Amino acid sequence: MRIRIEIGGVEILYKKLKEKSESDLIEACKETTTYLRNRARAHTPVKEGKLRNSLRQEMPAIGKDGVVGYIREYAPHVEYGHRQTPGRYVPAIGARLKASFVQGRYYLKAAVDDTRPEFREILVRWIRK
Numbered sequence: 001m002r003i004r005i006e007i008g009g010v011e012i013l014y015k016k017l018k019e020k021s022e023s024d025l026i027e028a029c030k031e032t033t034t035y036l037r038n039r040a041r042a043h044t045p046v047k048e049g050k051l052r053n054s055l056r057q058e059m060p061a062i063g064k065d066g067v068v069g070y071i072r073e074y075a076p077h078v079e080y081g082h083r084q085t086p087g088r089y090v091p092a093i094g095a096r097l098k099a100s101f102v103q104g105r106y107y108l109k110a111a112v113d114d115t116r117p118e119f120r121e122i123l124v125r126w127i128r129k
Contacts, residue, residue: 009120010119010120010123013120013123013124013127014123016127017123017126017127020127022062024126024129025126026060026061026062027126028122028123028125028126029060029066030059030060030066031122032066032115032118032119032122033057033058033059033060033066033067033068034057035115035118035119035122036066036068036111036112036115037055037057037068039110039111039114039115040055040068040107040108040111041055042111043107043108043110043111043114044070044107045078045105045107050072051070051072051074051075051078054070054071054072054075055068055069055070056068056069056070056071068111070108077102078104078105078107079104079105079106079107079108079109080104080106081101081102081103081104082101082102083100083101084097084099084100084101084102085097085100086098086099086100
């Protein structure tokens with residue numbers, strides 16, 4: 001599951017840091033990517049730990065965005081919610097389904113929301129170096 005983050009209000013900071021040093025910009029983006037991964041890990045719901053263990057991170061580089069995401073196929077269903085058939089028996093959980101819709105947990109969105117103000121602070125810190 002991938003979500004592209006566009007953080008408004010930091011374009012000027014982003015541009016200033018890129019003009020100062022592209023390598024500093026990459027380092028700031030790496031720091032932000034790692035921060036997002038850590039926040040995502042903290043927000044990920046845990047039943048057996050499989051979803052949390054599927055969290056992956058790709059570091060940014062010149063011409064390449066940083067990526068934080070999950071490789072479990074059911075990650076989007078937990079994030080956004082899903083429909084199901086009430087009364088259907090599911091051997092994996094050993095029970096029959098009760099609700100016709102399971103609400104999303106929005107754990108990755110919560111991590112992104114936590115990261116937004118931090119990204120701005122990271123950019124400011126790297127500009128001042």
